[in-house]
Amino acid sequence: MSRTLIAELPERAILFTNDYSIFQGVSWLLDSGTHDHSITVVSEHHLAFPWYLDRLAKSLAVPERVFELCRRLWNRAGRTNDAAFGEEAKSVTENIRYEITRSILPSRPVFWIPRDFGDWPREWRDYFLLLNGLSYRVSALPDSSVPEPLLAFPDPDMYNTTRFRDAESQDFCRRLAAAVNRRGMLRFERNFIAGALADFDLSIAYYPEYSAPIENKGLIYYFTGQPDSAAKYLRLFLRMDPQSPETSKVKTVLRSIGQLPDF
Secondary structure, three states, X not given: OHHHHHHHOOOOOEEEXXXXXXXXXXXXXXHOOOOOOXXXXXXXXXXXXHHHXXXXXXXXXXXXXXHXXXXXXXXXXXXXXXXXXXXXXXXXXXXXXXXXXHHHXXXXXXXXXXXXXXXXXXXXXOEEEEEEOOEEEEXXXXXXXXXXXXXXXXXXXXXXXXXXXXXXXXXXXXXXXXXXXXXXXXXXXXXXXXXXXXXXXXXXXXXXXXXXXXXXXXXXXXXXXXXXHHHHHHHHHHHHOOOOOOHHHHHHHHHHOOOOOOO
């Protein structure tokens, strides 16, 4: 996964991540000398530590305000309980990430890969999060203002969750599925229906138990006037993920076409 991430990034990219295994993997590859040394990977877990900021400042310009935020945090250490300090540290980390991002853009491209893709975030602070394969590109422009990235995804016959038993390989396949599903949603927003459906099918091929592309296929068929196909996939979605927060919306759609399930 780390090799795939690096291959997707342009020169001089900054990659933030709260996934420590990805941080370690990308760092190891960059330190090995076999990949682009101009890329910088940043561990969000360490952003509130002075020693880490000192080290980070050797590879990118860290604003003085960032060091000030960090000093203020540690000057208050011991004055509150551990839980309160932990919450404050999270907030400071988020602010530090924002200050570094703001100081870097647009001179260097900034990317982010979260540990959890479940919420499919579209915005962060006053920036847009744009699809870039396994990561997001942080941009001041919305999706419609930038060209769709041309990404080459691997063959799902070689990479799918049913093929592997180890957790890391399965996680890689799930991330591929999430990335393709996001691109499909972007294509649907741009009225590229055939491309969106192809992406949702590819997402399912990577991760057959992934309910999101199933729902998305059903919604595309609904909005394009194909109620029977819509009902097929939306019913399947309800069976696969009955506790999803999307359930109410899906049932409303099915009810509107007279296809509300009896289960």
